[in-house]
Amino acid sequence: MKFSSSLLSLFALVSLVIASPNPAGFVVKDSLNAPQDWARRSVAPSDEHVVLHLGLAKRDQAGLEARLLEISDPDHKDYGEWLTADEVDAFTAPSAETRTIVSRWLEEHGLMDSHIEKRSVSENSISVTVPIHKARAMLGDAEFHVYEHRDTGEERITTESYSLPRDVAPHIETIFGLANFARGSAFRSPIRVLTQEEQGDDSTPGVVKASSASGAPASCNFNYVTAHCLRYLYGTEDYKPYGKGQHIGISGFGKEYANFDDLQLYLKNQRKAREGYKFSVTTINGGHNTQSKPGAEANLDTQVVAGLAAPIRSTYYSTGGSPPFKADKGTPTNTNEPYAEQLDYLLGLTHPPAVLSTSYGDDEQTVPYAYAKRVCADFASLTARGVSILFASGDSGVGAASSCQTNDGLNTTTFLPVFPSTCPWVTSVGATMDFAPEVVAEAKESYITSGAGFSNYFARPSYQKTAVQGYLKTLGTENAGLYNTTGRAYPDVAAQGSRYKIYVGGKYYAVSGTSASTPTMASIIALLNDARLKAGKSTLGFLNPWIYSLNGKGFTDVTSGNSYGCSTDGFPATEGWDPATGFGTPKFKTLLSQALKK
Ligand SMILES: *[C@@H]1O[C@H](CO)[C@@H](O)[C@H](O)[C@H]1NC(C)=O
Ligand SMILES: *[C@@H]1O[C@H](CO)[C@@H](O)[C@H](O)[C@H]1NC(C)=O
Numbered sequence: 001m002k003f004s005s006s007l008l009s010l011f012a013l014v015s016l017v018i019a020s021p022n023p024a025g026f027v028v029k030d031s032l033n034a035p036q037d038w039a040r041r042s043v044a045p046s047d048e049h050v051v052l053h054l055g056l057a058k059r060d061q062a063g064l065e066a067r068l069l070e071i072s073d074p075d076h077k078d079y080g081e082w083l084t085a086d087e088v089d090a091f092t093a094p095s096a097e098t099r100t101i102v103s104r105w106l107e108e109h110g111l112m113d114s115h116i117e118k119r120s121v122s123e124n125s126i127s128v129t130v131p132i133h134k135a136r137a138m139l140g141d142a143e144f145h146v147y148e149h150r151d152t153g154e155e156r157i158t159t160e161s162y163s164l165p166r167d168v169a170p171h172i173e174t175i176f177g178l179a180n181f182a183r184g185s186a187f188r189s190p191i192r193v194l195t196q197e198e199q200g201d202d203s204t205p206g207v208v209k210a211s212s213a214s215g216a217p218a219s220c221n222f223n224y225v226t227a228h229c230l231r232y233l234y235g236t237e238d239y240k241p242y243g244k245g246q247h248i249g250i251s252g253f254g255k256e257y258a259n260f261d262d263l264q265l266y267l268k269n270q271r272k273a274r275e276g277y278k279f280s281v282t283t284i285n286g287g288h289n290t291q292s293k294p295g296a297e298a299n300l301d302t303q304v305v306a307g308l309a310a311p312i313r314s315t316y317y318s319t320g321g322s323p324p325f326k327a328d329k330g331t332p333t334n335t336n337e338p339y340a341e342q343l344d345y346l347l348g349l350t351h352p353p354a355v356l357s358t359s360y361g362d363d364e365q366t367v368p369y370a371y372a373k374r375v376c377a378d379f380a381s382l383t384a385r386g387v388s389i390l391f392a393s394g395d396s397g398v399g400a401a402s403s404c405q406t407n408d409g410l411n412t413t414t415f416l417p418v419f420p421s422t423c424p425w426v427t428s429v430g431a432t433m434d435f436a437p438e439v440v441a442e443a444k445e446s447y448i449t450s451g452a453g454f455s456n457y458f459a460r461p462s463y464q465k466t467a468v469q470g471y472l473k474t475l476g477t478e479n480a481g482l483y484n485t486t487g488r489a490y491p492d493v494a495a496q497g498s499r500y501k502i503y504v505g506g507k508y509y510a511v512s513g514t515s516a517s518t519p520t521m522a523s524i525i526a527l528l529n530d531a532r533l534k535a536g537k538s539t540l541g542f543l544n545p546w547i548y549s550l551n552g553k554g555f556t557d558v559t560s561g562n563s564y565g566c567s568t569d570g571f572p573a574t575e576g577w578d579p580a581t582g583f584g585t586p587k588f589k590t591l592l593s594q595a596l597k598k
Helices: 007-019 061-071 085-092 096-108 132-138 227-234 260-270 296-309 339-347 369-384 462-475 514-534 544-550 588-595
Strands: 026-031 038-043 049-056 125-131 145-149 155-158 161-165 172-175 247-253 280-284 313-319 355-358 360-363 388-392 427-433 453-459 487-490 493-496 500-504 507-511 562-565 568-572
Touching: 026 172, 026 369, 049 096, 049 132, 061 085, 061 369, 085 369, 125 132, 172 369, 227 260, 227 296, 227 493, 227 514, 247 296, 247 339, 247 514, 260 296, 260 500, 280 339, 296 313, 296 500, 296 507, 296 514, 313 339, 339 369, 355 514, 360 388, 369 388, 369 453, 388 514, 427 514, 462 487, 462 544, 493 514, 514 588
Parallel strands: 247 313, 247 355, 280 313, 355 388, 388 427, 427 493
Antiparallel strands: 026 161, 038 145, 049 125, 049 172, 145 155, 453 487, 500 507, 562 568
């Protein structure tokens, strides 16, 4: 990395910033201390460029959410009447006043309409690239530093705090990549190559696990979970999909590429009847489709969906935006956040995917509050279009032991909830293991523990109040002070998340995680949509009010195990909803009859 400024001028810069952290007329928009796993290396060179990706205030988010709660309420007369893109835009486009004030502010800094590089369809998100010295002037002398992720060496330029002029601040909800240390990590265990012996033959039973011997489908008496096993376990084996009118979206971020040949190998071995099925790939924001570099997460997600939901079409969305930062002059550092670009793209589609499966997330506290609010509001817009949005609940139970502290400078011991699962407009999926009965997936056997928790950012939505209050009553004082008793609780549901047998670069691997559970649940939802579409009904869209109204009907309750973490027993699974596995794992046939009733 090259630095154009001398050490002396760097010091001068720092002391200047400390002397006037927030000039008169500016208000702090967002601030976040860098989490412990990020080291602040140096002041960012002032001629380096950054992308300012502005999330403009929406005209009527409250109106959108109120309408969404009506059309997702199975007892409302308008249930299932999802909105068109234009109907969403009518709520979410910026007002004339917002447009005027933001344009005037940009013009004051020499940024004309022609400098705007990207504009979302609803025009509530725009990007401009500026040198850091200009960004500082625009953002109340915000300090930009080079940060390095201690484990991976990943570098990024960002701020820990930024401000906007008092009159502009209400019109910009967030600047997506600033004060943001989210990494959009994939939730899967490190994958393990299977030995020749372990690979076995998928058509004959392998070694029966003692705990899964009785009551499990014969096809699940394996050391490893296959498509065959999942279809019998969850009851989709007899369902003949119609396959029209929808597609399943699978999110990919970072350098995760889904491989076409590996899918054929998976189908040949685990779902012969669907050999030849292909997913399509859409690249967003400079994402790639590098067939020579298959990714374990990407392959897991695309293989599971194909095995369970083919012939329903699926699309792998490879979103760029987190390249390793290089301080080359003139190369703008990207916004380094996974969701905004993908959401802008999906919200612009006339036919978005009916189901979106995303196996990525971050500790909520590494995501700035204004950013989380905005992205969550964008998920509300997308699910209002009739898209069921599923997110993995995370693989560290209530938090990885070494990191269970607040990053507000006080280092208070706390559980660490995971975003976006904490957003009330998405459906969060936890992980189980074993078969008869299924229990909470935990690290000793599965290398991962089903993620669980309560948001510090989002209040508990009305649809889950009864279920969560019931659980908290049973829980009593256990974990008191370690979690937020009024927050949005997750996960909502669960599915197998242990030892899936997948193919990467032509080899067999075992992989665990809510990363596996999420495409499994997404496939089940797509099959339910399939039956609804065939019956002339709409897609299931925003799922949570429907799921909570079933109150466990259509799910196998998981009552054994814990979401361990933070050196505690975490949250125990209990009868009924619990924050280890939600309502439990799907019973397709029951869900099908329920889904066709509304
Ligand atoms: C909090 O923890 C960090 C990292 O371990 C340490 O550097 C810092 O001094 C701690 N702060 C307090 C107030 O204990
Ligand atoms: C707990 O969650 C609520 C939202 O439900 C939030 O307002 C509050 O700040 C949170 N408490 C903490 C300590 O983060």
